[in-house]
Amino acid sequence: MRLPSVSADVKLTGTPFFVLAILLLPLSIGLLMYLWNRVRGPQALRFGARLLMVVFAQLTAVTLVFVVVNNDNQLYSSWDDLLGTGSHVRAVPVPPPADATVAANGPDQPKVVQQFTSVDDKAVPKDVKTTELKGRVSGVDGEVLVWTPPQYDDPAYKDKKFPVVELLVGFPGSSSAWFGSMNVSKQLAPLMKSGQIAPFILVSPRVVLLEGHVDTGCADVPGKVNAETWLARDVPQMVLDNFRAEPGPEHWAVAGYSAGGHCAARLAIAHPNRYHAGVSLSGYNDPAGESDSLTAKDPHLREVSNPVYLLQHAQTPPNVGLYVTGKKGDGFEDALALQKNAKAPTAVTPVEVNGPHLTSTWEPLVPQVFTWLTQTIGKTG
Numbered sequence: 001m002r003l004p005s006v007s008a009d010v011k012l013t014g015t016p017f018f019v020l021a022i023l024l025l026p027l028s029i030g031l032l033m034y035l036w037n038r039v040r041g042p043q044a045l046r047f048g049a050r051l052l053m054v055v056f057a058q059l060t061a062v063t064l065v066f067v068v069v070n071n072d073n074q075l076y077s078s079w080d081d082l083l084g085t086g087s088h089v090r091a092v093p094v095p096p097p098a099d100a101t102v103a104a105n106g107p108d109q110p111k112v113v114q115q116f117t118s119v120d121d122k123a124v125p126k127d128v129k130t131t132e133l134k135g136r137v138s139g140v141d142g143e144v145l146v147w148t149p150p151q152y153d154d155p156a157y158k159d160k161k162f163p164v165v166e167l168l169v170g171f172p173g174s175s176s177a178w179f180g181s182m183n184v185s186k187q188l189a190p191l192m193k194s195g196q197i198a199p200f201i202l203v204s205p206r207v208v209l210l211e212g213h214v215d216t217g218c219a220d221v222p223g224k225v226n227a228e229t230w231l232a233r234d235v236p237q238m239v240l241d242n243f244r245a246e247p248g249p250e251h252w253a254v255a256g257y258s259a260g261g262h263c264a265a266r267l268a269i270a271h272p273n274r275y276h277a278g279v280s281l282s283g284y285n286d287p288a289g290e291s292d293s294l295t296a297k298d299p300h301l302r303e304v305s306n307p308v309y310l311l312q313h314a315q316t317p318p319n320v321g322l323y324v325t326g327k328k329g330d331g332f333e334d335a336l337a338l339q340k341n342a343k344a345p346t347a348v349t350p351v352e353v354n355g356p357h358l359t360s361t362w363e364p365l366v367p368q369v370f371t372w373l374t375q376t377i378g379k380t381g
Contacts, residue, residue, distance in 0.1 A: 021063050028057040088209045091139035095220060095229040111241040112136065112234075119145060123180035133205075135234035138226035142206030144235055145175050147185045148243065149192045149199030157199075161244045163251035163377050165370075166235065166275075167204040170258030171215040171290055175204045181359040182257075187366045197370045198378025201245055205235045207260065210294070217287050217295030218263035219305055224294060231263070232271045253377050255279035255369065257362045259290045261331070265307040265322055265338065269346075272318035277376045279369050280324045281362045282331040282353075285338065308341050317343040321376045323369060325351040 032053045039046045116129035128147045135141065151157045167178040178184045184202060191197040209216050209225055216227035236252070239245050246252070252275050256264035261283020268278025283289075287296040287305045295301040303309055311317070322342075324335035335350035342348045349372070355361030 021060070024060040024063070025057075028053075028060040032057050087211045088140055088142045088206060089225050090134070090141050092223055092226060093137075093139050094222075095137055095226055095233070109136070112238045114238060114242050116146065116242075119176060119179075121176050121180065124176045125179060125185055128179045128185060131238075133234065133238050135226075135230050136237075138229035138234050140209055140226060140230035140234065142209065142230070143175055144206070144238065145179060145204040146239070146243070147179065147202040149201065150189055151192065151199045152201070152244070161246045162199055162201045163373075164201045164203060164236075164239055164245050164253070165373060165377075166231065166252075166254040167202055168207055168218070168231070168254065168256030168260030168263050169204070170256070170260050171292065172208060172213070173258075173260065174208075175206045177359065178202070178204045182363050182366065184366055187363075188370055191367060191370070197367070198374040200370070200373070200378065201239065201243055203235065203239055205231060207231070207263070213292055215259055215290050215293045217259075217290070217293045217301070217305055218267060219295045219301065221294055221301065228267065228270075232267055232274055236274060249274050250276045251377050253277035253279065253373055255281075255373075256283065257281035257359070258283065258357065259293070261324075262287065262289060262307070265324065266305060266310065268320045268322060269307050269310045269314070269318050272320050275320060277321045277323070277373060279373070280322065280326075280331070280335075281365060281369075282326045282357055283324065283334065284331060285334045308337050311338065311341045311343075311346065317346045319345040320347075322346070322348045323351065323372050323376075324348060325353050325365060327352060327354050330357055 035053060036050060039049045041049075112133070114131040114133060116131045118126055119128050119130045124145075125147075128145055130143050130145045133142060133144050149162060151160070152162065167184065169175065169177045174180075179202075188197055188200075192199045207216070207218065207227070209227055209230070216225050218227050218231055220226045220228045231254075240247055249272060254264045254267050254275050255278070256262070258281070261280030262285070264278045265280040265283055265285075268275040285306050285308050287293045287302050290296065295305040322338060324331070324338055326332035326335055332350065332352050335348070339348040339350050353361065353365065
């Protein structure tokens with residue numbers, strides 16, 4: 001049974017809820033101090049009332065800390081995501097084989113024309129747009145955020161097509177996080193204007209798709225979800241149909257952090273007909289790196305979803321480049337394992353970093369990541 005959603009009038013990431021959380025903390029402490037010696041009745045009743053007041057004060061403190069952390073890291077974008085009550089799987093069809101020459105639906109299908117609006121999140125810049133996409137091939141429905149570079153609307157570039165980078169968040173994670181806590185567009189816009197970094201179209205699709213706080217592992221799991229098809233076929237096709245995007249894989253990349261880094265490496269290796277580059281920031285190879293991963297719970301899925309396994313069992317080494325960062329004990333060993341198992345033309349660039357497993361560690365890496373992407377997929381004719 002699905003739980004009822006909390007009213008959309010009180011948004012989880014909205015200013016009203018943040019202000020409410022701030023006000024409730026001193027109110028609960030003041031109430032505790034004022035009523036502590038004014039409680040009347042039997043001793044058991046007085047004890048129970050005081051205990052409730054203490055618990056209420058603690059809950060308001062925990063709530064405020066949660067709101068601050070969630071707003072900074074954008075882990076949950078809605079009440080449904082927080083409570084695990086939102087499913088974005090409309091159906092789970094068997095995806096048809098992907099044509100190696102197209103992103104998804106094939107030339108005989110009508111274009112996926114979408115309407116775009118501003119993102120209703122104060123942490124996201126106003127020039128980021130969002131759309132609700134119904135995945136034609138995957139059966140997945142979800143929001144997709146898109147940002148176009150400064151050159152996109154310049155008349156001098158009106159006939160220009162642009163390279164594309166799909167951005168994947170960790171788990172849990174909001175599709176807004178790359179533009180909010182990672183500040184990807186704010187960091188890159190001036191570098192694109194100055195020509196230091198190529199002008200990329202940036203795309204951030206929803207990755208939290210299932211109820212019950214379950215990570216899809218970005219995989220197609222029969223009867224459960226077609227997350228891989230959503231990310232590697234439906235979303236790219238929508239981008240191609242609505243934007244001046246370069247169609248060839250040599251101009252496409254997928255990048256992510258944490259669980260999104262695992263997905264980025266896996267998708268790039270599995271789909272060299274769509275991506276020529278993958279970026280994993282503090283990702284992992286074994287799906288069990290995320291305890292809530294759907295693919296980690298099945299021995300076969302766990303094995304075949306490991307990027308190392310994909311490299312070892314590829315019919316021909318995929319023509320992709322991987323940029324993989326991590327610190328010792330948090331992704332660096334995984335990067336070295338990928339490098340060890342890569343055969344030309346697959347190329348792996350491991351980068352050792354320091355810092356906690358947080359967006360505060362990955363945000364400063366954005367310029368150097370996109371400098372590498374400029375050299376790898378950003379060169380257009």
